[in-house]
Amino acid sequence: MTRPPAERTRIRDRLRSGTRFLITSHARPDGDSLGSQLALAEALTRLGKRVRLVNSDPPPGRYAFLPGAPAIEVAETVEAGADTVVVLECGALGRTEVSGLEGRFIVNIDHHTGNTRYGAVNWVDESACACGELVFELIEALGTRLTPSIATNLYVAILTDTGSFRHANITARTFEICRRLADAGVDAAAVAARVFNNGSLGRLRLTGRVLDRMQLEDDGRVAVLAVDEAMLRETGCDADDLEGVVNLPLAAGDVRAVILLKQAGTGLRVSLRSKDAIDVRRVAVPFGGGGHRNAAGLTIEAPSPDVRARLVTEVAAAVAESRSA
Ligand SMILES: [Mn+2]
DSSP states (O other), X not given: OOOOHHHHHHHHHHHHHOOEEEEEOOSSOOHHHXXXXXXXXXXXXXXXXXXXXXXXXXXXXXXXXXXXXXGEEEOSBOOSOOSEEEXXXXXXXXXXXXXXXXXXXXXXXXXXXXXXXXXXXXXXXXXXXXXXXXHHHHHHHHTOOOOHXXXXXXXXXXXXXXXXXXXXXXXXXXXXXXXXXXXXXXXHHXXXXXXXXXXXXXXXXXXXXXXXXXXXXXXXXXXXXEEOXXXXXXXXXXXXXXXXXXXXXXXXXXXXXXXXXXXXXXXXXXXXXXXXXXXXXXXXXXXTOEEOSSEEEEEESSOOTTHHHHHHHHXXXXXXXXXXX
């Protein structure tokens, strides 16, 4: 899919003409959603705009150092007041888990396959490695200076959404943007240390416990990880501490895909990861989920007893399909 500059131009013009903005993103924020939000918020503020950042969940601790992060408000509903709502990184409006957005002038900027185009303007570029790549282009189009803090936020977005420059969708453009960000003052080693080497011992113990209980299916091609609330409680962790754990089984050459099952109250949150051409997004969609080819997720409110077996069957089928392709 080619980049649609017409939509980016429309968004740029709207950002220039508007005065009061609300920027939101998905629940359970990650490095891309937070970095993209904070970078755009600073750029708009520098243009003299009034900007509110509202999310349904607070930033995980590892992202609390991001420049501007304390300004993020946590709310489940927002009242009128902004002339433009910018929704970043959300394939569907419901992903925000913030109510009160419907019917507003929404600018939708995203890189997820299957985005429902819920905005008044929709800039969806599935070829972007991170939403931060699109926000970089937008800030460039606005002509705002790349400050060290904007650059740091965008670098975190790209660093984390590419799995430290390992995932698909990384292009020469990605490195060109990162070169510009480094030029603008990003300390890449310091950022990586803050994001990856600053966790708790509990998180390390939780990771060990989850991997210790890993089960293999489909002749070792599919790894299944399961996390219940007791494991979190016993290690002093919360669900945010699981970020990245789902990727770890992929370090084994034989493992082609991973299913992580996380108990969430009476429901089940499922993360899927895969290698190469294996499309786990197509597994997630029939369950109401979404994401990318190699990283997808879904939530099952009332899981049936056979849900694990169904997921294993579907993921194994995706693995087989990529082998026969
Ligand atoms: Mn993203």
